[in-house]
Amino acid sequence: MDPLVSWFQSQGGLIDAASMGFTEIDGQGRAAVAKQDLPEGHTLFSIPRTLTLSTRTSSLPRLLGDVLWNKHELGKGWVGLILCMMWEEAQGPASKWSGYLATLPTVFNTPMFWCEEDTEELKGTAVIDKIGKEDTEKDYHGRLIPCLHSRPDLFLPEQLSSCYSLERYHIHGSRILSRSFHVEKLEGEGSDESAEVDRDDMMATDEAPQLIDPDDAGNGGDRSAEAEDSDEEDEEDVGDVAMVPMADMLNARYGSENAKLFYETRNLNMITTKPIKAGEQIWNTYGDPPNSDLLRRYGHVDVIPLPDGGEGNPADIVEIRADLIVDCVSTKPEDMSERIDWWLDQGGDDTFVLDTDPEFPQDCISFIRLLQLSPDEWKRAQKKEKLPKGKMDPAIASISFEVLTKRLAQYPTSIEEDEQLLSPERIGTLSLNKKHAVVVRLGEKRILRSTLDDMKILVQANQGSGKRKADNRDGRGSGKKSKR
Template sequence: MDSFNEASQAFLAWLRGTGAEVSDKIELKDLRNLQAGRGVVATQDIQEDELLFRVPRSALLTVDNSILASEIPKATFDHLGPWLSLILVMLYEHINGATSNWAPYFNILPSEFNTLMFWEDDELAELQGSLVLQKIGRASADENFKKELVPVIKEFAGVFFSGDERAKERAEEMASPQNLMLMHKMASLIMAYAFDVEPANSSKVADEEGYVSEDEDEALPKGMVPMADMLNADADRNNALLFYEEEFLSMKATVPIKAGDEIFNDYGPLPRSDLLRRYGYVTDNYAQYDVVEIPFDLLTHLATEQKIFAQDRLEYLDEQGVIDSGYDICASDPYTIQESVSPELIVLIETLLVPADEFERLKRKEKLPKPEKMTTKAAELLLQLVQARTSQYATTLEEDTRTDADVNMEGNDTLKERRFAMAKAVRIGEKVLLRKAEHALRQFIQDKSMESGANKRQAFEEEARPGKKQRS
């Protein structure tokens, strides 16, 4: 048995030792030939609702379960918030190495990452035009680590590096590029693997499938759930779901699973750009969730050029909750403007275009234009906006699709070649959405023009009808 599988077996033995239950019908399998690391595969047929594994809450890697929680004041963790607090705890457990309660778990977690945080400049350049580049935030994360985490580690150096004579010196070294990279790796593990953990005594109500609403979900503490994070994800083939119970977190089959089939979780409706940013890969199964963002700054720039920029109108829209940093154009089937274009974007454009007296009337009644009643002028401005957004990419859709855009995860392509291919897949997805929006808007404008022409003809014919008094 090689070291990779030995680590898997040691992890499973440790997991069972925590009181976890793992079905004999599943196994942790080496899927590196598919660029998928480890995965969970059925060894026997599994029925719907059958338990796959059950992990006690005490085995979860959370702030509360770490020894560090009893050594550092709660106020410190409260100040850091759930994200930085878990990074701090994972740093502590990682530095403790073999003495950590989660050492066998850390041994199966990846040490190398394919997420955008770790791409080279020439690789990131392949994503030019995609606003996912603005979400990486490596420089701001470095500053945040230095400002928030390093001072805590320095203050509690004796705890963090317990028994080490160089504790203070090691704490000072945590601001080095090497240790900042370690913090990024812990953050990447959390981004890729952590779950929002519903407390056992929570008063929040989950639905019949075990989900809590999105606004409630944001307030939940984060935690690493051993074994649950070994499941790969698939938007179409997801066949398992994690359920929160009083003492355990249980993964159950949501459909019958045949022997030999991989068991998949689901990340939810993530566009491929975010799939790449958070998890380091893309798959066509998530193309249905692709999104291209129209930045607010691009709209204000175009509005200024068109001489329709009005600060008072933007302030009113801000009061009404319409102003955002960007607006989505997403997929729909069949593709329609109303289903695919953010209604807030249409409202914003219409508000900038309405005559002054109409705007004053809307403002007086605290109302907004109705996005489903988009005017021709708004469609024309939106079309210009889509065209301006398209021009921000370094290549055209035709240039990108001239060659094969498939991401080969099983071949002999180098890491750089796969990254280039994944970047191309992301930008193609975004350009396809822009192209569809452009075609739909052109059709909308054409239909409105024909409708207007028909109305004018009808009015003319009625005016010229025999026996009707003519205008002087």
């Protein structure tokens, strides 16, 4: 029997082994497949809530105590959960999750583990500033290491270099980033009564199941945000982030979801959301994120046929930083600091997003307008506490064109060069990391070029309109002769 399945069943998990099995798929690793035709609404497996691994279910936080837990800020970000996973792994067979942790990957293709040369291939993309390796290692040395030394009875000195090393910290962090789910605490959870799992109750309940909302999960598909997404961490209860055995075995691909995780009072159930034919892969969902997020979090990209031809990810986006826009609007960016602070206080973002719709974002137009307000207009906007409307005009179009042009210039290669790299003649010569980097940056560049093409038409039309007005004013092109 499969070691994971054997462990899962020994811990009270239920799996319909006649309906689902695992196999290795080239380029995707281990995957779940249907053994027979499955209808919509079929429960593939059921996981007791007590079998999820989080800061709520691990006994480490209780053993460590609230004083030390809070002193080392282990409830901030994913440091506490990483430490729990390290500690559970260090317990060996004494940990109820030992059989599960032994099945998790130790090698990742995410940029966190790339060499400097490979990382350079991501220059200009939305990935490069979000890897967060420096901040992650700062947390390790500043928060986790002091905690380890404070309790040598819990964290055995002879295990520090193996179970609690920086390498293991990165590995567990990447496991959380790529495989965790957002599982909200239910009222009364954690009591003795809720901890008792009735096996006869696991595949059926009188209560309607609730979907683990992809919008609440950082990876879009029922899974958690990465440790560096600090803004979201401050708002959510990090205890909701949990490793969910068996559920994390399902792969995901753009537009392919056919099963989702639902939660009930005592269990989490993986249920099919559409019919699945025998032999087909069972796909969960990541919420269809862009390739930049897929690569950063999971170490892969989606390349499928696009509606307008070619291949890529229909969900790709491009991020434009506010400081680039400020540089295009003002020769003295420092003079704009008050307006920028006010923009942020009013709920504006410091990054603007373009997607496959070539229309320029209205919030970006509003920001440009704010930077262009005269002193009197700026005072009136402050008094009304109202942001400028996101309405395009010739002046905005001209600045937008400059912004897009400079944003496209941030990539070290051209669209044509990247397309050549991914051609059938060249793609086989690329390393996996470089291929993924080229796919990500090419998808972003195509969005920029498409938006630029539309903006260029608008700018040229406005210039032509201005020229016709000028011609009319001096009599040229009006059908009248100018007077002498």
